[in-house]
Amino acid sequence: MASPVAALHEARTSVGARRSEATEAAVLEAFVELLAEVGYAAITMEAVAKRARAGKATIYRWWPTKAYIALSLISKAKVELPTPQGLSLRSDLIDYMTRVLGMWRGDAGLPVGVLVRHCYAEAWSDPALAAALQSERLERWTLLNDMLQSARDRGELPAETDLARAKDFAMSWPLYLLMTDQVPEPDAIARMVDDTLNGLRAGLSRPPSPDT
């Protein structure tokens, strides 16, 4: 299960030294530090290399653009999400969103939301990055998918609910709030979840109702 970024590189065909994990870690760490110090836009590959004591060639060898470094960090930031309790969709969602939004906000030190925003923007002019982002998205939200499926099985959602679409729909409202600098404080997350639930419960895959 390679990360989307690592998947860009083929398996070894011949002998030789292996990729240095120490260097990779140093690069990512340097990027995080620079992000906090100068902001995403002002980060240069040159500065990352210097800070990480890595050769520029080495960095370009593994990451075509700084957006790919950001994507590496996004991929690494996903492991800490808990398993859903399965008591109710609402409580599961509140639990899930609380952690996701906290991660975006940077409660664990790294403001992942900043990286997400820039990655999406750059992906528009970089099809390969867009593809990597999409697979990252699919992999990341499996937990949300399980959550919705359980809820459907329990009868909390209409039986004909399109899970993939429901998953996207459930993330659209939080992502909008991220994009517009309105990420809810913890005490407002329940309200956000309820907004989304109204849409989900009504049945997301229903055929269009007749006009007027």
Add this chain to the structure above:
Amino acid sequence: MASPVAALHEARTSVGARRSEATEAAVLEAFVELLAEVGYAAITMEAVAKRARAGKATIYRWWPTKAYIALSLISKAKVELPTPQGLSLRSDLIDYMTRVLGMWRGDAGLPVGVLVRHCYAEAWSDPALAAALQSERLERWTLLNDMLQSARDRGELPAETDLARAKDFAMSWPLYLLMTDQVPEPDAIARMVDDTLNGLRAGLSRPPSPDT
């Protein structure tokens, strides 16, 4: 009603030569051409100046960054939206979204969605741009606001609906689809609107329901 970008320089009180509208138009036109030719990321102020036969100093005089040029274009792209029919919220929304998504997609020649995405990303590291974007957003979606208010007056939405929040909510699903390269084709817009309507009709400002 100056655009957010122009408003940055509106306070000019001097007596001398005035800003050249011809130059402004040439710069915007050059930007549009370059966007189609090389993509947003590859656009440089240098190339814009050369293409527009404008001095670099002149461009920096009016637009601090290329993101502000993009914002100027976004602001100019909003005039063509029609007035809502007021027959039903659903038909109004379909009408509105069809035009907005067409504009994003670039049906009128300029793919505004690309500009929107990059502007939002850059706004994260540029508070002034973020503020300009927000006021742009407020101004742009007044039509949507009217639409929702009419629907609430007609009883199509709960009386206690928070219009500002409903407006944001209604745009979040389309914007997510824009960000993830899934902008619906015209025949799928009705479905998208229905998804949103389910959330709206249930009452967006209801107090949170009790746990489980």
Add this chain to the structure above:
DNA sequence: CTTGCAAAACGAAACGTTCCGTTTCATATA
């Protein structure tokens, strides 16, 4: 098992190139 060798990755430095954002100049407009 040991030794040798080719393949690969690495840090470091240097390279030409492009773009940045500013400054200078002469000219045009109010």
Add this chain to the structure above:
DNA sequence: TATATGAAACGGAACGTTTCGTTTTGCAAG
């Protein structure tokens, strides 16, 4: 007189590549 403009030139920064010498790895010959 005050300001805006096009054009040109500027130093500086970052780009992305290329070189170099060194280290790590796998395989194959001895």
